[in-house]
Amino acid sequence: xxxxxxxxxxxxxxxxxxVEGARRGWNIATTNMMPNVIMAFVxxxxxxxxxxxxxxxxxxxxxxxxxxxxxxxxxxxVASFMSMGGGVxxxxxxxxxxxxSGADITVLMPAIFLMxxxxxxxxxxxxxxxxxxxxxxxxIAICVINALLAMWVMRAILIFx
Amino acid sequence: MNKEHLLQTDEKVTWVSYxxxxxxxxxxxxxxxxxxxxxxxxxxxxxxxxxxxxxEGGKEVFRGSGGTGARDGFLFALTLMPSVILALGVISVVxxxxxxxAAQKLMSPLLKxxxxxxxxxxxxxxxxxxxxxxGAGMTKTLYESGAITDxxxxxxATFQISADATITNYFSSGAALFAFLGTPIIVPFxxxxxxxxxxANLMRLxxxxxxxxxxxxxAAA
Numbered sequence: 355x356x357x358x359x360x361x362x363x364x365x366x367x368x369x370x371x372x373v374e375g376a377r378r379g380w381n382i383a384t385t386n387m388m389p390n391v392i393m394a395f396v397x398x399x400x401x402x403x404x405x406x407x408x409x410x411x412x413x414x415x416x417x418x419x420x421x422x423x424x425x426x427x428x429x430x431x432v433a434s435f436m437s438m439g440g441g442v443x444x445x446x447x448x449x450x451x452x453x454x455s456g457a458d459i460t461v462l463m464p465a466i467f468l469m470x471x472x473x474x475x476x477x478x479x480x481x482x483x484x485x486x487x488x489x490x491x492x493x494i495a496i497c498v499i500n501a502l503l504a505m506w507v508m509r510a511i512l513i514f515x
Numbered sequence: 516m517n518k519e520h521l522l523q524t525d526e527k528v529t530w531v532s533y534x535x536x537x538x539x540x541x542x543x544x545x546x547x548x549x550x551x552x553x554x555x556x557x558x559x560x561x562x563x564x565x566x567x568x569x570x571e572g573g574k575e576v577f578r579g580s581g582g583t584g585a586r587d588g589f590l591f592a593l594t595l596m597p598s599v600i601l602a603l604g605v606i607s608v609v610x611x612x613x614x615x616x617a618a619q620k621l622m623s624p625l626l627k628x629x630x631x632x633x634x635x636x637x638x639x640x641x642x643x644x645x646x647x648x649x650g651a652g653m654t655k656t657l658y659e660s661g662a663i664t665d666x667x668x669x670x671x672a673t674f675q676i677s678a679d680a681t682i683t684n685y686f687s688s689g690a691a692l693f694a695f696l697g698t699p700i701i702v703p704f705x706x707x708x709x710x711x712x713x714x715a716n717l718m719r720l721x722x723x724x725x726x727x728x729x730x731x732x733x734a735a736a
Contacts, residue, residue, distance in 0.1 A: 368608055375607020379600035382687045387599060388592035391691060395588025402583075439688045446591060446691045450582075459695040463703035467678035467685060468710055475647060479676040482651035484658070489669050489718075496717050497677040500710040507706055508698075515698050 386439055394433065394443025398451060401429070411453070421461060421505040426453045430462050431469065431501070438470035461508045469501035528620045532613030536621075539609040543602075543686075545699030559605070559700065560693075563598055595691050602686035615641050630674055630715045632667045640674070647679040666722050674715035678707045 401407040407426060415425035426448055434441025445462055448454040454462075472494055480490055526532075538557070541547065547558040555561045566576035578590040609615065619641045623634035639657060643650020654675070658668045678684070685704055693700055 366611060368611075371608045371611035372604040375610075376600045376604035378607065379603030379687065380596070382603065382683070383592070383596045383599040387595065387688055387691065388589070390688070391592040391595075392585050392588040395583075395591070396585050399584040438684050442688045442691045443588070446695075447588065449692075449695055450587065450591070456695045457697050459692050460697040460703065463689070463692060463696065464678075464706045464710065467681065467689070467707050468714075470678060470684070472676070475676050475679050478647050479651045479679055480672055482648060483654040483668060483672045483675075485669050485672045486665065492721060493669075493673045493676060493718065496673055496714045499717065500677050500714045503713070504706055504710045507710075508703065511702060511706070512697055 387442075390437060390439025391443040391446065394440055395447045395450075397433075398429075398444060398447040402451065407451075407453070421502075422509055423458050423461060423505075424453060427458060427462060430454075431465060434466045434470045434501075436471070436473050438467055441466040441470055457512055460512055461505050464504040464508060465501035468504055469497045472497055526613055526616040528613060528617050532617035532620075535609045535612035535614030536617040539606070539614050540701070542605060543699075543704070544701040548699075559602070563601055566594065591691075598690040598693060599687045602690060603683075606682060606686060610645075615645075629712055630670060631719045632663060632671050632674075635662050636667075636671055639671075643675040643679065644682045645680060646683065647675070650675050650679070669722065670715050670718050673718040674711050677711050677714045681707060681711070 398407065401410065407429075410429055411425035413425060414428035418425050418427045421427075430441050430445045430448065433444040445454060445459055445466065449456070449459055476490060476494070480487075480493065485493070541557055542559050545558060545560065547554045547556075548560050549555075550558070569575055569577060570579070576594065578587070578594050582590065619637040622640065623637035626632050626634050626636055626640070636654075636657060639650055639653035642653055651672070654663075654668060654671055657663045657671075658665065663671065681704070685707065696703065
């Protein structure tokens with residue numbers, strides 16, 4: 355394939371580099387982002403038609419109010435824990451459903467990643483690096499603490515925008 | 516993976532590398548998003564452009580409004596794809612020009628004071644910002660080659676796993692939310708990096724507190 359020839363030499367042009375990255379972007383977008391977004395939109399639709407979304411909003415309202423967020427934001431955090439794409443998708447569909455505002459999304463943004471995809475990253479990061487399994491629970495707890503603290507920081511930063 | 520390769524990057528860091536890094540920061544920071552004239556070419560949202568509009572009054576893009584469920588999700592994802600493709604294309608150029616190697620060089624002396632891990636972890640750290648698996652694999656090798664202790668590995672892994680593969684995930688999945696953000700794109704990204712460091716230090720403090728004896732890693736590998 356011509357691609358490997360180009361990659362091997364040092365004469366890779368900026369266009370080659372861009373196209374290579376763009377191709378990766380296409381692959382991630384189609385195989386990862388889109389399925390996750392569709393999953394999240396279907397999930398929110400299902401929660402909406404069953405009335406569960408309103409219940410989630412009410413139940414988690416008082417907790418999420420700590421960060422000035424509506425209760426539905428809890429769904430974003432739970433989904434993030436499973437997968438970052440899922441968390442992003444749930445956030446986007448809640449925005450579309452007018453349950454979250456732009457400011458809410460901004461507050462949630464770092465948290466989605468800081469506690470994101472921990473279910474799979476336990477294996478892929480901690481497992482691969484062979485981190486002492488005694489500390490896994492502590493590490494997961496720290497990720498969640500990171501996320502919760504970051505939401506307050508984002509809330510504070512938003513004051514300046 | 517070749518072990519020597521982990522300890523030093525063979526990439527030369529030149530002024531081009533620093534320029535590429537600076538460009539990346541400026542490009543995603545949104546500084547020039549409202550600039551007049553040629554400077555706006557230095558902005559992600561400007562190069563991203565906009566969709567043409569359809570419908571009466573030309574107010575809607577092809578996604579329309581009021582959609583729900585899988586169909587709306589599909590069209591929404593479609594509206595995001597150009598951002599993901601553009602972002603990863605630009606990051607690839609920055610990487611190809613040595614921008615990430617420059618970041619590594621700038622960061623290496625800071626690793627000890629900031630996270631408590633030796634500067635030799637710089638390459639693995641930069642790799643972990645792009646790929647979870649690459650970062651974790653290199654960390655394992657760093658431990659096995661005796662470059663870091665068991666505790667340092669635990670702290671480093673804590674840094675990595677919180678918002679793992681930060682650059683890749685933030686600029687691909689995260690692109691779905693860029694349009695709704697109330698701050699420049701780079702602000703939540705910086706907050707993420709800061710908290711990765713905070714998290715690593717929480718682990719560092721914890722390990723210190725439990726008085727875990729630092730096991731020196733085996734010299735053989």
